[in-house]
Amino acid sequence: MAIRMAILAAALLALALSHGAMASDPSLLQDFCVADKLSQGIYVNGLACKDAKDIVAEDFFFSGLHMAGNTSNKQGAAVTAVNVAQIPGLNTMGISLVRIDYAPYGLNPHHTHPRSTEILTVLEGSLYVGFVTSNPDNKMFTKVLHKGDVFVFPKGLIHFQFNYGPTPAVVLAALSSQNPGVITIANSVFGSTPSIPNAILAKAFQVEKETVDMMQAQF
Structure with missing residues (x-):
């Protein structure tokens, strides 16, 4: 029983750690993975790696x-x-x-x-x-x-x-x-495309629809 409990505890710990890892940027599995700007359409929770032979110092510079x-x-x-x-x-x-x-x-x-x-x-x-x-x-x-x-x-x-x-x-x-x-709150709420219906915004902010119309007009 003690062994089974230890195995279960280890499994739960591994699950918790794996969940934490997924909540942040992917970890390195090599020295670096320079983003290949020619492969912008390929995403693996990040950007595809440039061929190592094509990497130059400017890839690390701004x-x-x-x-x-x-x-x-x-x-x-x-x-x-x-x-x-x-x-x-x-x-x-x-x-x-x-x-x-x-x-x-x-x-x-x-x-x-x-x-x-x-x-x-x-x-x-x-x-x-x-x-x-x-x-x-x-x-x-x-x-x-x-x-x-x-x-x-x-x-x-x-x-x-x-x-x-x-x-x-x-x-x-x-x-x-x-x-x-970055999510700018005002832009997202009042400047979305298409617009969030003003009746919904009026109820969410507890204001008149005319007020919502005025706010949306700013964006």
């Missing part, structure tokens, strides 16, 4: 994070991504990077990264940042950050950054996926 993003938009923020689309060598590495520029009073609006935790470092300026926990608590954690400060946004949770100061701000953030994805 230049441009010294350049400020264009913040002349409604939100006053610009994201410069460095993920597997920019560096093919990131394929299967489980990591990526972004630079975010904020105009004075600029906002990186409420969004989530479905495949990634984010750790953010302020390079210039000050930010008011926060994230909200999942149902049913929906507790918000916020912090004012200054140059050199670091903050973590847990995987999948809604978060934001707001430059409350009169000067521009810049951050560098690392993400725990080669392709973390």
